[in-house]
Amino acid sequence: MKVAVIGGGVAGAELIRVASPGPLEFTLIEPKRQIELQALYPEYLGGLARIQELTAPLKPFCERVGAAHVQEKALRLEGKAVVCEKSKVEFDYVVVATGATQNYFGIKGAENTFSINTLEDTKKARRFVEDANPERIMIMGSGLTGVEAACILAESLDASIYIIEARDGVLPQFSPQTSQLMEKALSKKGVNILTSTQVCEVKEDCILFGDGTCLDCDMAIWTAGVKPSQFVQDLMLPKKNGWILVDSYLIAQDNIFAMGDCAWVEIDGKLATKTGLEAERQAKHIARSLTRLAEGKPMEKYSVRASTDSQVALISLGCDCAVGVVGKMCIGAPTRLIYSLKSLIDKSFIKRFK
Ligand SMILES: Cc1cc2nc3c(=O)[nH]c(=O)nc-3n(C[C@H](O)[C@H](O)[C@H](O)COP(=O)(O)OP(=O)(O)OC[C@H]3O[C@@H](n4cnc5c(N)ncnc54)[C@H](O)[C@@H]3O)c2cc1C
Known part of the structure; x- marks a missing residue:
């Protein structure tokens, strides 16, 4: 077949x-020539993961399992x-x-921001961080990608990090308890949180908001949604x-x-x-x-495990901690144990293909 x-x-x-x-x-x-694991892009951006840990070449994998690869x-x-x-x-x-693919919601200038949705984009962002040493970094969107990137950058750089969210709390797709825990973790790392804040336009050196105010910025990273x-x-x-x-x-x-x-x-x-x-x-x-x-047997129905009203996630908050979420339960304080577990899961995924 x-x-x-x-x-x-x-x-x-x-x-x-x-x-x-x-x-x-x-x-x-x-x-592409390789499998790429998005889950480790925030860590790559912050210099905490190496390319080999988030990619595996497709050619040897396909040869091993007897599949043809049309590149x-x-x-x-x-x-x-x-x-x-x-x-x-x-x-x-x-x-x-x-x-x-990344959704810019038609916001003026948003397409010129940095993105961490593909490895190519993440590499560009990493190079900019290393070469230009930005002092004020604005991360737009506070979903999983946004909060992970904000924490990791806050930890690894000597820069002011802002996270900007249009809705009234960070991680708006998660429970209020998770959202509050995450806000505390972000604040502890020194991340400036701007919620209920609508971005209207992204200019080369500043962000314009819906209320007419603006903030200077050396680097803007877009993580606010996909399409x-x-x-x-x-x-x-x-x-x-x-x-x-x-x-x-x-x-x-x-x-x-x-x-x-x-x-x-x-x-x-x-x-x-x-x-x-x-x-x-x-x-x-x-x-x-x-x-x-x-084999001529009937198929079975699929059942969803991680649904929008019962999330399952491990959220990395930098080297020292991560948070686990299962449904309405959010594992209390961030712990190094959960960070190690997430790191192990992500890295072992890629190893399976090598
Ligand atoms: C920065 C970031 C961090 C994340 N962190 C986590 C996390 O911690 N935990 C978690 O569970 N999820 C995380 N996610 C989400 C997770 O990575 C995605 O849900 C998952 O990768 C989806 O798998 P996929 O195979 O559907 O798509 P992808 O992994 O994106 O793969 C799609 C593939 O299709 C190829 N393709 C596209 N168009 C074509 C075409 N026309 N012809 C042929 N090939 C094509 C692409 O090149 C790509 O290789 C994260 C996502 C991002 C962006």
Whole structure:
């Protein structure tokens, strides 16, 4: 059974790894040469992780598991084939796992800020930190990425760090208890927190706010949200808010699966978060489903673990601490133990592909 996997990030690579060896013939369509782990970008930005710890080359991995690697971008689906930049990949089943792209919400100048959504962007940001020695760094957005980056930079640099959030608390997608704990942790590290603060425009050396005020800034980092990529937008599949809508088997349509950040996974009233944890679980589930299909067995339904109303996360706050969140429970004080656990989980993910 020929399976094309579009996107070799956390979800795509994990699917192929767990389904191999087996009855499936995989072709991975991924323009990059390596698997890249976003979860460690904030640490790379702060100089706490090395490139080797967050990447694994795809060629030896694909050779080891017997998958073909087409190092091109997928452009569209055409019947039972994926049309790529130079070639066409035929399939019996296809799995879309192309992640998400940065959303600038049309804010003037925001596209010129630094980003840590891709490794290339994170490397640019790291180089700027090293070369320009910025004294005032503004991080826009206080989701997981924003708070991790703020804490890590506050710890590793002698600079004033600001975190700017339009809503009324940091980590607005988490419980009030987690949000308060995180605000305390950020303040303790010396991070300036500006909540209920709307960014209107980002200029070269300052940020303009909705109330007409502005703040000088040497470096602006955008972490405030993601959106579906152009590739996903162009796919003629069922959608919800632009994301690929899947059913409880993670199927978008006929022989097309979707998983990870590019998919809208809402099952039994639980909407999956766009996290590595969910991407990995969905990948393992589709690997099982495809193997069962190849063996003539029925598929099983997926159940969401980390949902928007019951989050599961380990949040790194720099070298000395991290915070664990499971549903409404938030592990009291930040502890080095949780930091070590998160670090171990992230680094061991990449090691599996080496
Ligand atoms: C800075 C940062 C920190 C994070 N920290 C955490 C964390 O601590 N814990 C956690 O659980 N989650 C974390 N996340 C979220 C987590 O990284 C994502 O949810 C996860 O990577 C999603 O996996 P994915 O496979 O769907 O997408 P990705 O890992 O983004 O992979 C998508 C892949 O698709 C490829 N692709 C895109 N378009 C095409 C195309 N047209 N053709 C072929 N290939 C294509 C891309 O090159 C990429 O390799 C973090 C995210 C960021 C940005």
